[in-house]
Amino acid sequence: MDVSSLLDGLNDKQREAVGAPLSNMLVLAGAGSGKTRVLTHRIAWLMQVEQQSPYSILAVTFTNKAAAEMRERVEKVVGSNMGRMWIGTFHGLAHRILRTHFQDANLPQSFQIIDSDDQLRLLKRILKSLNLDDKQYPPRQAQSYINGKKDQGLRPKHIDAGGFPVEQNLLNIYKIYQESCDRAGLVDFAEILLRAHELWLNKPHILAHYQDRFRHILVDEFQDTNAIQYAWIRVLAGNSANVMIVGDDDQSIYGWRGAQIENLHRFLKDFPGAETVRLEQNYRSTGNILKASNDLIANNPDRLGKKLWTEDKDGEPISVYCAFNEMDEAKFIVGRINDWQDKGGSLSDCAILYRSNAQSRVLEEALLHRGLAYRIYGGLRFFERQEIKDAMGYMRLINNKDDDAAFERVVNTPTRGIGDRTLEIIRSTARQQQLTLWQASLRLLEEKVLAGRAANAVRGFMDLVIHMRTDTADMLLYRMTDSVINQSGLRAMYEAEKGEKAQARIENLNELVTAAKSFEMPEELEDMGELNAFLSHAALEAGEGQADAFTDAVQLMTLHSAKGLEFPMVFMSGVEEGIFPSKMALDEGDRLDEERRLCYVGMTRAMQKLYISYAESRRIYGREDYARPSRFINEIPEQYVEQIRLRAQVSPSISQRFPARGASTAFSQSSANTTGFSVGQKVKHFKFAEGVVTNFEGTGEKARVQVNFRDFGSKWLLVSLAKLEAC
Numbered sequence: 001m002d003v004s005s006l007l008d009g010l011n012d013k014q015r016e017a018v019g020a021p022l023s024n025m026l027v028l029a030g031a032g033s034g035k036t037r038v039l040t041h042r043i044a045w046l047m048q049v050e051q052q053s054p055y056s057i058l059a060v061t062f063t064n065k066a067a068a069e070m071r072e073r074v075e076k077v078v079g080s081n082m083g084r085m086w087i088g089t090f091h092g093l094a095h096r097i098l099r100t101h102f103q104d105a106n107l108p109q110s111f112q113i114i115d116s117d118d119q120l121r122l123l124k125r126i127l128k129s130l131n132l133d134d135k136q137y138p139p140r141q142a143q144s145y146i147n148g149k150k151d152q153g154l155r156p157k158h159i160d161a162g163g164f165p166v167e168q169n170l171l172n173i174y175k176i177y178q179e180s181c182d183r184a185g186l187v188d189f190a191e192i193l194l195r196a197h198e199l200w201l202n203k204p205h206i207l208a209h210y211q212d213r214f215r216h217i218l219v220d221e222f223q224d225t226n227a228i229q230y231a232w233i234r235v236l237a238g239n240s241a242n243v244m245i246v247g248d249d250d251q252s253i254y255g256w257r258g259a260q261i262e263n264l265h266r267f268l269k270d271f272p273g274a275e276t277v278r279l280e281q282n283y284r285s286t287g288n289i290l291k292a293s294n295d296l297i298a299n300n301p302d303r304l305g306k307k308l309w310t311e312d313k314d315g316e317p318i319s320v321y322c323a324f325n326e327m328d329e330a331k332f333i334v335g336r337i338n339d340w341q342d343k344g345g346s347l348s349d350c351a352i353l354y355r356s357n358a359q360s361r362v363l364e365e366a367l368l369h370r371g372l373a374y375r376i377y378g379g380l381r382f383f384e385r386q387e388i389k390d391a392m393g394y395m396r397l398i399n400n401k402d403d404d405a406a407f408e409r410v411v412n413t414p415t416r417g418i419g420d421r422t423l424e425i426i427r428s429t430a431r432q433q434q435l436t437l438w439q440a441s442l443r444l445l446e447e448k449v450l451a452g453r454a455a456n457a458v459r460g461f462m463d464l465v466i467h468m469r470t471d472t473a474d475m476l477l478y479r480m481t482d483s484v485i486n487q488s489g490l491r492a493m494y495e496a497e498k499g500e501k502a503q504a505r506i507e508n509l510n511e512l513v514t515a516a517k518s519f520e521m522p523e524e525l526e527d528m529g530e531l532n533a534f535l536s537h538a539a540l541e542a543g544e545g546q547a548d549a550f551t552d553a554v555q556l557m558t559l560h561s562a563k564g565l566e567f568p569m570v571f572m573s574g575v576e577e578g579i580f581p582s583k584m585a586l587d588e589g590d591r592l593d594e595e596r597r598l599c600y601v602g603m604t605r606a607m608q609k610l611y612i613s614y615a616e617s618r619r620i621y622g623r624e625d626y627a628r629p630s631r632f633i634n635e636i637p638e639q640y641v642e643q644i645r646l647r648a649q650v651s652p653s654i655s656q657r658f659p660a661r662g663a664s665t666a667f668s669q670s671s672a673n674t675t676g677f678s679v680g681q682k683v684k685h686f687k688f689a690e691g692v693v694t695n696f697e698g699t700g701e702k703a704r705v706q707v708n709f710r711d712f713g714s715k716w717l718l719v720s721l722a723k724l725e726a727c
């Protein structure tokens with residue numbers, strides 16, 4: 001045992017936390033101060049110095065990726081196999097416990113997880129069956145109501161809807177939704193935690209077993225735990241486990257999903273003798289990036305307050321780029337990545353962050369155009385793609401005929417003549433007689449309520465599922481997958497579709513066979529059968545495994561998924577009012593602080609170089625907007641910023657920091673411009689008055705320019721008709 005090597009590469013404060021006597025502890029510190037490093041070294045310390053068995057350790061991280069990295073890092077330090085240590089996300093760990101104790105949790109052995117897409121489909125069906133108008137009761141509202149209640153640990157029986165009809169209806173939807181999930185053996189994400197918590201409360205002998213086992217509990221990113229996660233840890237820890245949590249109140253970004261910063265305070269009250277260790281040295285970012293981030297977050301009220309400093313040099317200023325539109329922005333970003341690569345940098349050093357997933361498409365196109373490899377982290381993931389979910393739908397039905405979500409998904413995919421009316425009959429029978437969709441179909445066929453063509457179609461579908469089930473019973477998982485893709489008719493359906501998209505779908509289906517082939521059965525889940533395990537794996541790990549560690553690729557992700565990560569070069573794109581902070585946050589005033597924390601998270605991902613960009617006009621969500629730079633840009637003190645290009649025009653509300661600039665700075669796009677106007681040029685229109693040219697396309701009669709009018713926003717105009725005047 002080499003104790004000194006465990007403490008190597010740690011500063012005094014970090015050593016204090018890593019080498020502390022067994023106790024409860026809170027490590028509270030800003031971004032990049034080594035919290036995750038401390039947690040990892042602490043695990044190694046517990047094993048090597050305190051001689052604790054890996055079996056007695058439970059570590060909770062925020063993503064599966066972080067869990068895998070942590071396991072690897074600890075293995076490196078202690079040089080042994082950590083197989084028996086439990087490390088994972090809240091959902092992953094709770095799921096594992098539910099699998100082991102499915103009976104005690106009142107679940108069928110073959111229970112399956114549904115994602116939010118499946119959940120929404122189920123809810124739509126329920127709303128319809130209740131004859132509730134989906135304008136008055138949007139399915140998404142019901143979904144967030146249910147998930148919100150579950151996150152607070154509330155079952156319908158705990159909720160008093162008072163005399164409010166809307167609330168009563170939502171409560172009723174929750175009840176019916178839960179009943180149909182229970183009948184079909186389905187568990188949504190929030191349910192996983194709620195049930196695992198109830199298992200602790202209802203089965204003291206099971207709780208006692210785990211309390212006995214987990215003497216050491218460590219939780220990363222604690223500021224983003226919600227009420228049920230907190231309760232789960234609290235109960236598990238009991239009075240004797242040693243709990244170390246690490247977190248940063250300034251990085252709490254999941255309030256919208258029920259996370260509670262107060263859990264940090266609650267911890268100090270609930271866990272006796274808990275010491276707080278603060279880390280103040282930042283090892284990640286240059287001086288400019290760090291100071292700019294500190295100043296930005298200082299605009300938030302009610303902070304616990306932290307000082308962060310770095311030994312690092314100031315480094316380059318933060319570059320702020322004002323683009324004419326989203327294409328120009330993407331081109332700019334890709335150009336900088338190209339330069340970086342030319343200087344010998346690798347692509348995976350670069351991350352492009354954005355507020356919402358919809359922003360990625362334009363960036364992807366620009367990267368493709370330049371032939372740069374990229375990877376979307378946490379975007380539309382492999383297992384979330386339509387064709388994959390279709391194939392998995394069949395596999396889920398083979399696994400469990402009563403899986404309503406899967407039944408809904410594939411009953412008429414590929415189309416087999418089962419119309420909406422037939423489905424409605426099946427659904428309402430299921431609802432009235434408390435049956436699953438499969439059972440209801442059987443009954444309707446037996447009782448000849450369904451007849452003629454409709455009956456044949458439904459029978460054909462059920463026969464297909466039963467046939468596939470027997471046919472594939474003895475097959476290896478990947479052969480079964482292949483067989484299901486073929487027998488279900490999915491492959492033929494996409495082959496008939498033709499075109500690039502269909503081709504990509506077929507490639508994805510092929511990749512699913514590869515995924516099944518390389519699927520390794522986790523040891524702890526051996527009892528549950530390979531198919532069942534594979535289905536759960538797909539639902540839980542959706543795409544986090546898409547990372548191909550061997551390809552050098554630019555990393556694209558939302559600001560939320562960037563939490564905990566770091567990159568030498570970071571681009572924050574679309575930093576515009578209405579996008580970031582988001583429109584929703586602007587409408588609800590109290591969300592603004594959380595957006596600012598998100599901005600802090602984004603900026604502090606950068607190690608050497610940070611670019612922030614915004615566009616004057618942007619096509620997004622199917623419309624065109626005239627955008628203003630985000631207030632967050634103006635909150636960064638000038639001395640840390642370099643403006644790469646000044647704006648071509650100012651609207652009255654734009655900050656003083658980005659002053660007007662004349663047409664002489666016109667920016668020319670790369671393709672030939674025959675419109676007679678240049679981008680950036682000021683023009684006048686007889687009706688819309690003054691504006692600035694931001695884009696152009698077409699030639700001759702079809703030549704069009706896009707103009708941002710000061711009072712009317714952005715418009716595309718035919719040059720031949722618009723009678724624009726230069727001014």
Ligand SMILES: Nc1ncnc2c1ncn2[C@@H]1O[C@H](COP(=O)(O)OP(=O)(O)OP(=O)(O)O)[C@@H](O)[C@H]1O
Binds near residue numbers: 014030035251284564
């Ligand atoms: N004492 C140290 N000496 C050198 N490098 C360190 C030290 N402590 C941490 N680092 C490095 O600093 C970087 C940030 O550390 P880490 O990711 O643990 O910070 P964090 O506090 O968890 O950040 P975040 O709040 O973003 O999750 C990592 O690259 C880490 O290896």
Ligand SMILES: [Mg+2]
Binds near residue numbers: 035036037564
């Ligand atoms: Mg961390």
